[in-house]
Amino acid sequence: MALDQCGDNTSEDADSWMKTYKDYLQFGTMAANINEARILRMKASRFTIIDGELFKKSSTGLLQRCLKKHEAYMVLRDAHKGECGNHTNGRNLSLKILRLGYYCTKLRQVDQDYTKRYDACQRHAPIIHQPSEHLNISIPSWPFMKWGMDIVGKMPPALGPKVLMTTPKTSTGQTIYGLVYGTEAVLPTEVMIPTARYGLLTSDVNNTELTYDKDTVEELREMTKIQLVSYLQRLANTYNKHVHIRTFHVGDMVPRKMFQNTVDVTTRKFSDTWEGPYFIDVIVGHEAYRLSSMDGTQIPRNWNALHLKLYHV
Template sequence: MVTFGQNDVWRIFVDGASSIEGSGVGVILVSPTQEKIKVAVKLDFQASNNEADYEAVVAGMKQAREVGVSHVMIYSNSQLVVQQVKKTLCTREEKLMKYLKVIEELGAGFLTWSIEQIPREENIEADALAKKATAGGNEDDREVQVQRELVASIEALEPVSREDTWMAPIVKYLTNGDLLADKRRARVMRRQAPHFSLLGGMLYKRSYQGPLLICLMEGETEYVLREVHEGCYGNHGGSMSLARRVLLSGYWWPTLQARLYGMGKDWVEEIPSVLWAYRTTPHTATQESSFSLVYGSEAILPVEIGQPSARVMAYESTEERARAQELDLIEELKEKAAQRMEVYRARVTRAYNRKVKPWEFQERESVLKMVNPAGEVGKLDAQWEGPYKLIRRVGINTWYLEDDQGRSLKRPWNAVHLKKYFA
């Protein structure tokens, strides 16, 4: 085994690529003894060339921190990125300013680090990895670690103090029983507090649908709304349906409904969203989602990557074994879902039948019969004809008919195709 000292400097070659096919990042870490670690990262979000180059720098620094090195030298062929990171060139673009902040925070984790520009021909390997990542990567290549990033590194929400947010009074009351000085607001607090829970320092709202909803601050709601509204899985034809999707995703804040008006889209654009919502929402009949019946567990939504929900935070790596057990028991899950569906169907049938008033035909009663029970009748044609009289019952609910001239019809008619005639 090769060991490296704390003073050894690692070289990191990075490059980003962006095209119509997508975006990707290539990273090559070179140890002091010339061993190489190659990483290709597929970016599952839209990124410009400059943003991809910034993502490459961020990815390289993260890989170096995972290796545990203390001294790094980063090489990139992007003149813009290098000069902006070294602060020899300013930027007013909001996204790039966020990237600079992320890089500065990552740099604080090293004892020493710097970045230098190199010609493109000296960065061929990283460039090839970036292009490979853009095309999806080759997971069969054992020399290259293929990774995926679902959201941009600048989308990771910063920890914000909750001292001055709407949550502070509720947290204080649940923790110490402290009430606001205003008597009216204190009375409201007592009434609202039972609807919240404080677990592990996080505030949750109790949901009437079952799961706890993680409470968000104003700065965190923007990301959740954007992911749920513009993502490919939410059913949000209107403000109410979008609100339901936010709640089903496990999030809540006081002004949720007020923020959602005017965010609708054309119905054609909603088809993928509606389908995803249908597949990931538990159905009343089976009490399972279509996704869980196929894969044995529930899907993690894209919004839960950037803003973890309660169930994501509760997940532990030790649950990987439980995941394997879920796959082994998936047939039993399907069987139970089928049984619940039968119970639900029987319950619906009983409820419907209670409202149905059976109608018994009597002999010599006047009725109308369907023109063609097979349904081959034009929309504007008469659907019923008659009247006829019931002259003789055949079996349980079948009758022979005669017309108003006293002529009997050749075949009997089932009562399903008859209805009472009111003169």
């Protein structure tokens, strides 16, 4: 239990740190080592004994009573979930205990571990919106590979707006029409009202330009592929900055995110955000798991790590 850390690192005598200060203040007992004795004298100047109880002098001037392990548990429990408790988190909880006039070594660490393991706090914890794994980018070997086909000849007529055919894409810097035919499309408006690009172009010059574009279209596609790889890498780097890796093992306890169809509508905003906990039964694949309830009942379907988190006990 985290409260065993309140005091010395050994579980056999968690209150030995208080005895060390009491022996020095009452009887002048110090360690044989010169350096340890010097450190004890410096630290003991902030402690005093009143009616047999050890107090620490706070920097604010408040005398804080030093707590034993079982006393620290009582104070921590009442400050967190007692009549005046508000289920605050570790840092604010430790500050609240200090303001009440109590002190325990490793107080902040103990409070954080306590709130992290408290069941109600885990059930009402905020939903984790960060992705649970890094972005896996897929680089096409040739244009339109993801379409699963090679386009030979004319583009089939589209029912939707054709503006996308003549608009350069951010990922490639080229238009779809240009990657297919090696040249840019001419809009109907330019035919009706000629621009300098269309009106000053003769048939011979146009044929020469088309021949050149067709001969260099493969180079254009290779350059586009390089630009696409660079764009996807930048996209993955930005995405991966927000990744919160969640990997579980068989036997781990995990709560599952509450969904709209599993939320108790009668509780409204006071409903749990996580349900469970469940056991990890089988690792199905990458970031996918099979779950079972505490009584061994199998939970239908596989569950992605995006909807799970580690349950602390």
